[in-house]
Amino acid sequence: MGGMTASLRDLTAWVDFQNSTAHALGPYAAFVHGACLVFIDAIGLSVASSRAVREARRTRCIERLLQLLPPPVAAEGARALHLGTDTVPEMAEGERPQPYAARPVHAHDSGAHDLAGAEAMDTSTDGVARAQLFGLPPFFIDLGSAPSDAAFSLHAPTTRANAFRVLRALQLRKPILLEGSPGVGKTSLVQALGAACGHTVVRINLSEQSDLMELLGTDLPVEGAPAGTYAWQDGAFLAALKAGHWVILDELNLAPQSVLEGLNSCLDHRASVYIPELGSTYACPSTFRVFGCQNPLQQGGGRKGLPKSFLNRFTQVWMEELDASDMRLIATNHFPAIPATLLERMIGFARALQREVVTLRKFGSRGAPWDFNLRDLFRWCELIELEQVGPYWQPSQFVDSLFVQRMRTVDDRRAVLALYGAWLGGYEPGAMPGASAPLPRPITAPGTAPGTAPIESDDGFVLQPHYAITRSTVQLRPLEALMTCIRMRWMCILVGEAGAGKTSLARLLARLAGRPMAEVTLSTTTDTTELLGCFEQNEPSRVRLAALRATGTLVAHTTQALLLSGSTHTGVNVHTGHCSATSAVAAECISVATRLQAQWAELAAPLGTGGGGESRDVLGLLCAIEADAPPEGARYDAAADARNGCL
Ligand SMILES: Nc1ncnc2c1ncn2[C@@H]1O[C@H](COP(=O)(O)OP(=O)(O)O)[C@@H](O)[C@H]1O
Ligand SMILES: [Mg+2]
Secondary structure (H helix, E strand, O other), rough: OOOOOOOOHHHHHHHHHHHHHHHHOHHHHHHHHHHHHHHHOOOOOOOOOOHHHHHHHHHHHHHHHHOOOOOOHHHHHHOHHHOOOOOOOOOHHOOOOOOOEEEEOOOOOOOOOEEEEEEOOOOOOOOOOOOEEEOOOOEEOOOOOOOOOOOOOOOOOOHHHHHHHHHHHOOOOOOOOEEEOOOOOOOHHHHHHHHOOOOOEEEEEEEOOOOHHHHEEEEEEEEOOOOOOEEEEHHHHHHHHOOEEEEEOOOOHHHHHHHHHHHHHHOOOOOEEOOOOOOEEOOOOOOOOEEEOOOOOOOOOOOOOHHHHHOOOOOEOOOOOOOOOHHHHHHHHHOHHHHOOHHHHHHHHHHHHHHHHHOOOOOOOOOOOOOOOOOHHEEEEEEHHHHHHOOOHHHHHHHHOOOOHHHOOOOHHHHHHHHHHHHOOOOOOOOOOOOOOOOOOOOOOOOOOOOOOOOOOOOOOOOOOOOOOOOOOHHHHHHHHHHHHHHHOOOOOOOOOOOOHHHHHHHHHHHHHOOOOOOOOOOOOOOOOHHHHOOOOOHHHHHHHHHHHHHHHHHHHHHHHHEEEHHHOOOOOOOOOOOOOOOHHHHHHHHHHHHHHHHHHHOOHHHHOOHHHHHHHHHHHHHHHHHHOOOOOOOOOOHHHHHOOOO
């Protein structure tokens, strides 16, 4: 089994499992399920293998396992594992073990069709008290009290099989480690199970920078108290432990050794943590569960594997990859408006991309490792649902931003487009009347933007009408992708050679959108206090500077608003940049803005450069308007654009 050895801990876990489930499952079913839990569910973990190889291994292990049973009961064991049908049980009345009386719960929970709620008789009392349970037969867990709102499709076959393994693992009190490719739904499965069972799930994202203080707690200054007063503040992990919540330790293998060691005592038989600063020990309540999640090493899961002795504390569950039918089910459930035929092709394209780039490595060697998964599909669907109306679906509209722009070389981009052509080339049923081709367009006026990605300004700022930008398609395509990210509130990483214009592109966009942008230069020595802040001595000059900066932004906003309202009265032509202050209102606006700027310039002198940047831009514009001429280079030349093929 790929070099796996059975430790004493594994054997104890197997026995524990049988002891705790034999009464409900019967001895042979408990025997085989226990072996699956301890040995077979982990197949795939820590070794690179294909799905077919994993399946073959599992089958071999199960065959061997069944041979361990005396022949007359081997069939019973096989039945318990649902061999020959599906590894995961469907709802079937007869198959549920006696103590459970099935009753579907969460009728409102559309994602959990195949999950059963059940009521268990608490036989220790007179049989009246009943505990609420939730799970996939025959594995159930206690229902907590937090409300359920899972938007997760537990009925996709692979997800269901994965969920089944996790539910089986939950029968033991050990922490559970989920490993699987990015995007298979490790984090969201735990969240969904937690939500469905009414447990609050606390997610802690670990990284190389995580430290134990974040998790367990530390002494912090007390707000409002005299200087030097410190009080203990629980970290996220300790708080969750005390409250008996579920905890996800996400990206577990990225955490430094010290963090792992600090958590050790909560993860093994001691099930408690000692906090030296408080001189107390906290025992893990029975509802407290710990889930570790990590990506496989070979898929960007960090530089190191976890030590075997640490891994051994967990029940390890490999999360099998989603196949096309899972994706179809999940996507149909999430995006009911998008027609099935279209989804089918989009999934085909995404999977073909994954196969050619990741599995076969036909292209895309620059920038590897790649992964195209459900997340990409979800983004694509979100954009389509948000921006388009049926039946005029145009999936191609976002292919550039979502897939093509990610590739690093022209050949790779062509290869992506060719794949797109193969899967969706003939799809688009016809353009929506009046819709433009999804080619980048130059920025021309407030509210318009490259291609199809306008940024709304919700705080009164608009794209500056006279702002001159390079109208090269090379810049506009990434700009469009960037704007899409901002509009959708997705994080974005600009990747490119030194000097390719990454920073300038971000700066340009910030200026176009009129948003202040903070720039932080990261290096290997940057630490979180620089980004998030820390306690420092009170410094009056810093407060003054912050106030001045805030005022600067306000002045810039006001000036811009004045000028824009002036421009509507003068009828400024945003396409040519020409304007003249003919009306009295416009003249008044301009004069107020001028005075405001003059006063601000005086006040802002101590800020030096950096503080008044935005205002100075506006001032330049103002001067240009006063001079009754468009600022240098700011005129938009539609004819030139047409010549350059940008229109
Ligand atoms: N069965 C599913 N039903 C609905 N959404 C899913 C399902 N599996 C995964 N997803 C979605 O896929 C994305 C990636 O899942 P996530 O749990 O973050 O993956 P991982 O933690 O394995 O990297 C999330 O947006 C998640 O909601
Ligand atoms: Mg995750």
